[in-house]
Amino acid sequence: MAHPSVKKRIMLEFIVIIVLFIAVFPFMWMVFTSLKTEAEVYKLALFPKQPQIGAYLETLRKYDFLRFTLNSSIVTVLTTLISIVVGSFAAYSFARFSFPGGQYLLIAFMVVLMLPPIVFVIPLYRVLNSINLIDTFPGLILADMTFTIPLVTWMMRGFFATIPRDLEEAARIDGCTYWGAFFKVVWPLSAPGMAATAIFIFIITWNEFLYALSFTSSTEVKPLTVAVSEFIGQFEIDWTNLMAGGTITCLPVMLVAFVFQRYLMAGLLSGSLKG
Amino acid sequence: MNDSEHSKLRSYFKWLVNPSRTQFAILLVIPACVLALALAIYLFGYSFYLSLHDVNLARPWSSPFVGFGLYKELFSSSDFWRSMNYTLYFTVIGVSLQITLGIALAVLLNRKFRLQGFYRVAILVPWIIPQVIAAMIWAWILLDRGILNTVLTSIGILKEPYLWLGSVTMTKNIVIGVSTWREVPFLVLIFLAGLQTIPESMYEAARVDGATSWKQFWYITLPLLRPTLLVALLLRTMSAIKAFDLIYVLTSGGPANTTEVMGVYTYDQAFSFLRLGFASASAFVLVLIILIISVIYIKLLWRDVEY
Numbered sequence: 154m155a156h157p158s159v160k161k162r163i164m165l166e167f168i169v170i171i172v173l174f175i176a177v178f179p180f181m182w183m184v185f186t187s188l189k190t191e192a193e194v195y196k197l198a199l200f201p202k203q204p205q206i207g208a209y210l211e212t213l214r215k216y217d218f219l220r221f222t223l224n225s226s227i228v229t230v231l232t233t234l235i236s237i238v239v240g241s242f243a244a245y246s247f248a249r250f251s252f253p254g255g256q257y258l259l260i261a262f263m264v265v266l267m268l269p270p271i272v273f274v275i276p277l278y279r280v281l282n283s284i285n286l287i288d289t290f291p292g293l294i295l296a297d298m299t300f301t302i303p304l305v306t307w308m309m310r311g312f313f314a315t316i317p318r319d320l321e322e323a324a325r326i327d328g329c330t331y332w333g334a335f336f337k338v339v340w341p342l343s344a345p346g347m348a349a350t351a352i353f354i355f356i357i358t359w360n361e362f363l364y365a366l367s368f369t370s371s372t373e374v375k376p377l378t379v380a381v382s383e384f385i386g387q388f389e390i391d392w393t394n395l396m397a398g399g400t401i402t403c404l405p406v407m408l409v410a411f412v413f414q415r416y417l418m419a420g421l422l423s424g425s426l427k428g
Numbered sequence: 429m430n431d432s433e434h435s436k437l438r439s440y441f442k443w444l445v446n447p448s449r450t451q452f453a454i455l456l457v458i459p460a461c462v463l464a465l466a467l468a469i470y471l472f473g474y475s476f477y478l479s480l481h482d483v484n485l486a487r488p489w490s491s492p493f494v495g496f497g498l499y500k501e502l503f504s505s506s507d508f509w510r511s512m513n514y515t516l517y518f519t520v521i522g523v524s525l526q527i528t529l530g531i532a533l534a535v536l537l538n539r540k541f542r543l544q545g546f547y548r549v550a551i552l553v554p555w556i557i558p559q560v561i562a563a564m565i566w567a568w569i570l571l572d573r574g575i576l577n578t579v580l581t582s583i584g585i586l587k588e589p590y591l592w593l594g595s596v597t598m599t600k601n602i603v604i605g606v607s608t609w610r611e612v613p614f615l616v617l618i619f620l621a622g623l624q625t626i627p628e629s630m631y632e633a634a635r636v637d638g639a640t641s642w643k644q645f646w647y648i649t650l651p652l653l654r655p656t657l658l659v660a661l662l663l664r665t666m667s668a669i670k671a672f673d674l675i676y677v678l679t680s681g682g683p684a685n686t687t688e689v690m691g692v693y694t695y696d697q698a699f700s701f702l703r704l705g706f707a708s709a710s711a712f713v714l715v716l717i718i719l720i721i722s723v724i725y726i727k728l729l730w731r732d733v734e735y
Contacts, residue, residue, distance in 0.1 A: 165536060165539075168533075168536050168537075169536075169537060169547075172533060172537070173547065173550060173551060174551055175609070176550065176551040176554055176609075177550055177553055177610050179554070179562075179565045179566065179609075180554075180565065182565065182569065182575060183561075183564075183565045183568070186568070193579070195573050195579075197579065198712060218452075222460045227539075228540070235463075238459075238660060239459040239463060239464075240460060242456040242459060243457045243459070243460035245456055246452075246454075246456035249453075250449065250450070250452070250456075251453075252454055255453070258457065258461070258465070261469070262460075262464075262465060265464070265465060265468045265469075267666060267718060267719075267722055268715055268718065269669070269670040269691065269711070269714050269715065271670070271672065271690075271695060271714065272708075272711040272712065272715050273471045273472075273475070273710050274698065275466065275475060275478060275698050275704050275707055275708050275711065276470075276471040276472075276475045276478060276708075277471055279478075279704075289677045295463075295467070298464055299464050299467055299468050300464075300465055302460050302463060303464055303465070303468075305461060315636065329448040330445070330447070331446075331447055331449065331452035332446075332447075332452070333447075354564075356556060358557070360557075360558035360559065360560075362560050362672070362673040362676075362677075363673065363691075363695075364674055367699070369651070376559045377558075378558050378673075379539045381560055381561060382676075382677050383556075384445045385564055385567070385677070395564070395568075396568070399561045399564050399565065401558075402558060402561055403556075403557045403558070403561055407553070407556055407694070410549065410552070410556045411549055413454070414545070414549045417549070418549075418617075420617075421617065422617070422618065422621045
């Protein structure tokens with residue numbers, strides 16, 4: 154649109170700002186509330202008169218949020234690492250080779266991705282219970298991997314397909330095994346794609362709620378998302394603590410998203426456009 | 429080990445260390461298949477098996493086989509149909525609203541401006557934070573003593589604080605509103621990417637021919653955006669039907685179970701009523717709906733790829 158009138162231009166600027174405001178204000182409101190004193194919480198003022206981090210200290214120590222953060226971190230990092238490795242292996246196979254049944258296998262992966270997690274929750278509970286993995290990190294990680302691995306496979310497959318084969322072929326001619334060609338040539342080249350996928354999986358796993366809610370209960374294992382949801386019911390009066398808990402839960406994902414935004418954008422856009 | 433033992437060991441593991449092409453291909457997919465696919469398929473089958481037995485954790489000693497009895501009970505349950513009803517409402521209204529808003533905003537924001545990169549990540553905040561937190565924030569904002577009421581009463585639009593999540597109709601729509609707040613930024617990004625593949629020359633040619641902005645949108649933008657639109661539509665619809673986190677935390681399916689989407693209904697049946705068999709049947713119906721919709725969409729998409 155080359156020559157919009159001045160009125161149009163002002164309106165567009167206005168819309169740009171409004172959209173940003175609507176998107177960001179609720180989050181900012183939570184952060185500001187967490188820094189207020191209990192008395193200020195219901196007032197109309199946007200900023201606290203004097204920011205207090207008392208709510209954070211209390212939430213982290215007295216209400217165990219430090220532990221919950223550790224739990225979330227353990228589950229998310231391990232799930233992401235394992236899923237990236239396992240998923241990339243499979244993705245590479247699907248992108249480069251065909252073997253009997255390969256096509257059906259790929260479709261099976263896609264179908265699993267489409268299914269609602271709720272259909273897995275009930276049987277997963279029984280299975281995890283029978284092998285004593287309820288309320289443990291491995292249990293939750295295993296549950297999360299049922300969707301993160303297919304997701305990684307889907308995202309990385311498109312990415313591997315964009316890497317020209319010549320390099321691997323050259324490595325093979327030089328005497329590399331298939332493993333060698335994969336690790337020496339393809340793996341380093343796919344770092345950006347893997348980074349993008351890793352960021353995406355990190356965010357999804359950190360934010361995961363249903364499986365965490367269903368399969369964890371103790372303070373030692375419960376991640377932040379579950380802790381906050383329970384916090385809501387318990388402490389309806391103490392809003393500063395609740396908002397502090399919420400902010401703590403959001404910060405790591407937001408940090409990751411902002412610091413790695415280039416990779417995040419690449420991952421989001423390539424994954425969905427390739428359908 | 430001496431040499432002959434060494435070479436025997438090597439020959440046993442040759443397929444692992446230096447596989448042939450096909451062996452390699454299969455080796456690569458095995459971990460993923462075992463950890464995710466096999467487990468998922470097993471769970472899926474187990475879920476179906478459960479749905480054929482009236483498993484009730486309140487009476488764990490008896491889990492009689494009832495064939496499709498639980499499905500019959502499901503389809504004659506008014507709670508189930510109310511849940512279906514709302515899930516449909518939530519999905520259709522929600523997704524239409526979100527896609528429309530997504531395209532509209534993408535078109536409006538499709539121009540170069542300062543700090544564009546920062547802007548794009550900033551508007552993604554609703555999508556980046558966990559759904560649980562999004563629900564919590566909005567519950568807080570919409571509280572009777574929350575900021576929305578405070579602002580509206582002090583301006584004078586409202587005489588007294590309104591219970592936003594109190595009435596049935598209001599809550600039904602607010603849930604859609606919050607969901608929209610969360611999902612639209614992501615859609616805007618996707619559509620923006622799609623829009624940027626449309627060459628400016630096409631718009632220029634149209635302008636030379638005297639086309640209005642609206643005509644440009646309808647005859648150039650929309651058709652070229654179609655593949656992206658269809659993918660976005662499919663993904664959003666699937667997500668909406670599976671919705672759980674946001675609604676569970678925001679309303680718990682209330683007031684009086686009126687915002688109980690299928691995910692929440694199934695979860696409640698399983699973990700509150702302890703009727704694992706019944707809940708599995710409910711989950712399975714959801715799966716069937718998703719599969720049907722996927723098939724319909726795939727048929728639409730395939731036809732659309734050639735244009």
